[in-house]
Structures are given as C-alpha cells and as structure tokens.
Amino acid sequence: MEVSDQRLQAATFEAIALxxxxxxYNFARWLTQDTTEAEDxxxxxxxxxxxxxxxxxAGTNFRAWMYRILRNSFLSSRTGLKTTVVxxxxxxxxxxxxxxxxxxxxxxxxxxxTVQRALEELPVYFREILLLCEVEEMSYQExxxxxxxxxxxxxxxxxxxxxxxxxxxxxxxxxxRHGV
Amino acid sequence: MACEAWRAKLDTYVDGELAPVxxxxxSTHMRGCAACATDALQRVQMKRSVAMAGKRFEPSAELRxxxxxxxxxxxxxxxGWVWKIVAVPAVLVLIASIGVNWYAGRANxxxxxxxxxxxxxxxxxxxxxxxxxxxxxxxxxxxxxxQGKIPFSFNLPELQGSDFTLxxxxxxxxxxxxxxxxxxxxxxxxxSVFIFQDRGDEKASLASGPVHAVSFNVENWxxxxxxxxxxxxxxxxxxxxxxxxxxxxx
Numbered sequence: 001m002e003v004s005d006q007r008l009q010a011a012t013f014e015a016i017a018l019x020x021x022x023x024x025y026n027f028a029r030w031l032t033q034d035t036t037e038a039e040d041x042x043x044x045x046x047x048x049x050x051x052x053x054x055x056x057x058a059g060t061n062f063r064a065w066m067y068r069i070l071r072n073s074f075l076s077s078r079t080g081l082k083t084t085v086v087x088x089x090x091x092x093x094x095x096x097x098x099x100x101x102x103x104x105x106x107x108x109x110x111x112x113x114t115v116q117r118a119l120e121e122l123p124v125y126f127r128e129i130l131l132l133c134e135v136e137e138m139s140y141q142e143x144x145x146x147x148x149x150x151x152x153x154x155x156x157x158x159x160x161x162x163x164x165x166x167x168x169x170x171x172x173x174x175x176x177r178h179g180v
Numbered sequence: 181m182a183c184e185a186w187r188a189k190l191d192t193y194v195d196g197e198l199a200p201v202x203x204x205x206x207s208t209h210m211r212g213c214a215a216c217a218t219d220a221l222q223r224v225q226m227k228r229s230v231a232m233a234g235k236r237f238e239p240s241a242e243l244r245x246x247x248x249x250x251x252x253x254x255x256x257x258x259x260g261w262v263w264k265i266v267a268v269p270a271v272l273v274l275i276a277s278i279g280v281n282w283y284a285g286r287a288n289x290x291x292x293x294x295x296x297x298x299x300x301x302x303x304x305x306x307x308x309x310x311x312x313x314x315x316x317x318x319x320x321x322x323x324x325x326x327q328g329k330i331p332f333s334f335n336l337p338e339l340q341g342s343d344f345t346l347x348x349x350x351x352x353x354x355x356x357x358x359x360x361x362x363x364x365x366x367x368x369x370x371x372s373v374f375i376f377q378d379r380g381d382e383k384a385s386l387a388s389g390p391v392h393a394v395s396f397n398v399e400n401w402x403x404x405x406x407x408x409x410x411x412x413x414x415x416x417x418x419x420x421x422x423x424x425x426x427x428x429x430x
Contacts (some may be wrong), residue, residue, distance in 0.1 A: 014251045021247055025239035039243050046247050107225040115233035134227050135234035140197050
C-alpha cells in the first residue's frame, strides 16, 4: 500500500479496518469471556493499529495483522497473562500424528448451545484457533500469521483442538443421554 | 493408500488446504469408500456447527460509535463559543511569540540548513564510487572541464610546495543553483571545496569565517562575486591553509 500522506493513510485505515469491527468484537468476546474486557480490547486494538498503520507492510495480510494486534493485546492484559503459561506448555507437547475419528459422535444431536458451552470450556489456545479457522474461515497461512506460529504448528494445534472439542461434546451428549 | 492414511488428511481436506496432488486421489477414494466419506461429512458438519456456534456476540451500538469516531479520517472538532474566548487570545500570544522566535532563529536555521546540505554533499561524494566526474590533479584540466557546465568561472591555486593534492571535480547543486565541487586531498583526508555564485539567497546571508558544523570544519568567504566553502574532517588549520591558497588564486 503506497500511502502518501497522513490523511490518505487515515482514510485507507478507516476503509479497511472498520469492516472487521463485528468479527473482531466477537473474537475478543470469546477470548476474554467478558463484555467490558472485550470492548476495551477492541478499542485498544483499533488505537494501536491506527498508530502503527504506517509500519504495516504492503503485501502482508491486513486481517491477520489486526487479529494479531488484538490477540497480543489480550495476552498482555490481566486475563490474558493467566493463559500464557498454558501456551508455553502446549508448545512443548508432542504433536499427535494419529487420526481421530468423529464417528462416535453424532453432531446432528448436538445443539448450538452445547457447542458454545464446549467452546467456552476449551483452553484459550484451542478456542482461538478453532474460531479463526471455522468462524473467520482463515487459511492456515493467515492463522499462522495471526498466531505467529509455523503452518505446521497450526495444523497440529488445530488437530488437537478439534479432538478436545469432540471429547467435550461427547461427554456432554453422553451426560445428556443419562440425564446428568 | 489405506483408509487410515487418508483419514489423517481429512481435516486438511475439509479445510480446503490439502494440496491438489492429494485432494484429487482422496476425492476418488471417497467415492468408493463409504466409511471415509461419512467421516469427511461428519468433519464438515462439525466445522459448520462450530462456525454457527462461534458467531455469537454482537458489539453494542455505543462501542461501534466509539470505534468509528476514533478511526474517522477527518475528525470534526466542535468547539463551543466558550472555548473561543480562551483560544483566541492564546492563539494571538502564540503567534506573537512564534514571530519573535522566528526572527531570532531565522539566521541560525538558514546557516544550519546550508551547512548540513554542504556536509551531505561532501559525504555523498566521498561515499560515491565515482566521487569526481573529472579526475585530474592538474588544475588546468579541471578548471576548463567546468566550462559550459556552470554559469561562472573561477581560478584554482598552484599546489606545489603545499600538502594538498587536487583529485578532481564535479558539478553540484545547492539551493537549486549550480556550482563546482572540487575534492582535495591532504594526508589521505578528502576536503571538499564548493564554489557558487554569490547571489541574494540564503547562502549570501552567511557570515564569512570558520565554523564547526555537524562535526566538520567549514570555512566560507566571498570573493569576486563567488561564495567559497571548504568542508572537511581535517583540522581547522588545514582548512585555513587550503582556504588561503584558494583566496590567493581567486
């Protein structure tokens, strides 16, 4: 992006950053699990992005850049700091190469609310990657840019996240069947 | 390939990220394998239900308004009349003080501007692979080279018996006026000599004499309608010596 002056830059930023507002808020709300915190996070993200827009590199993905700012702001927030320890542990966990089959779970039996509960229950690093992949429909490359991890790690973390979600859903469906 | 091997690729497949070289054969395999096809379908259903469940939170209208205001390209500030009462005298005082400072700082700024531009020209020439366009130690070669290239003529000194050597020259520009840039050497140090016409521009406002600017020693003077600058990282004494030689020739 060739941005010649400040006003043009601000106009460009407005034009490309505002359409992401609803999605960014949804993502922030899922991360923080709190309305006020999510609102603060989105405001902080826009303020930081506007300030740093001149350093935004042409040719890189703007959406991934915005999500990355939001996520980094979250990680340095009070709520986010609690999750970083878990992140580190997760990075050192070995990748699970075997395939897991979703056969035992009939997803049609699962309500939207149950999926939401399960997502809430997932650790942040699984929740965020699932949201980026399924809700934001980001490519592996975009997810890699957002989370600042290699594409290989995106695949293995996504695999583990799906497996964990399936496990939670199975338990919930089983529990429901037995009236628990 | 066995079903187990295909199933390891199913997630990547339903995410649309499997390379075509694998995706094609996998599609073919699923057409004949109900188990793998069902598995893929369930993964797609799972993706869809997460996508639906994930689109959950709507931002408030207040937050939307705040964000829109914060990123607006042209923020309009509505200042009430109360502010004007305070702002108008403040602005007048500010303008007055800027005016005073401007007069005081004008000469200084001009000087700094010219000197930093000269220092840039000097450093740029030294950093260049071809610091001079006419390469000669002979002043009778260097001086005629400038004929027709710059709108004035100048004299160069005889260097015999001094420590200086002439390396050559090039045409240069300072404040949009053409001039001569000569490079002399003394004890492996390069010294730039700039010669411009002395016209009523910012160069003319400079006081003659030695200056130490942006870590270079600079000497400047006017002679026969020409403004000379000698710039280098050598001692002030060497700059003076070269200036004296040039003065005697000009």
